Amino acid sequence: MGFKPVRHASGQSRVQCICDDCGREEVVCADFQNRNGFAKQAVPKLQKIGWAYVSRRLRCLSCEAKRKANHMKDKVETVVEKPDAPKEPSRAQKREIILWLGEAYDAAKGCYVAGETDHTVAETLNVMPGWVVNIREEFFGPDGSNEDLAALKQDIAAQITAVEAFQKDLQARLLQIGSDLGGMKALRDRLAKIEQAVGPRVMKRVS
């Protein structure tokens, strides 16, 4: 890879330039009698068509574009990366978390008291939520739910019972309506029969 002197059919000396990344080839005119000089002659010609020769590595137009893009990405990622956030809580932080969990967590019920979660504790103490999770799991109990959730569950159960009762009532009423309707239709049919039996004239006189 890199530069390789070749002699053209015409007898002219040329340099075959090979991309070190993808192997793409380009041939440019250069005098390779001078062993050290031909790369120097070839490089400016290559640069004109977008190639690059950086740290003794030759890259074609597209490989150079890729390298630049990656370089930019690395730069951006380096900037975005946070300064070393502590991975572990200090002893003082651990004690604080344990103390706070003693208030916020109901060990007997195995859940947080109303309004508290791993996140609220972490926020109050200004620590990583993951630390609270670990200490809570180890010394207190499962996250499971909290009292709010338990209350919500009860609430929903009560609502389901109420809606079920309403549904039953509706079904009973529908049955009633059905039977009322049946009765009215039967009456209508009986009237129609009477009408037929009596005949149109009599009916007119009656009305």
Ligand SMILES: [Zn+2]
């Ligand atoms: Zn290439």
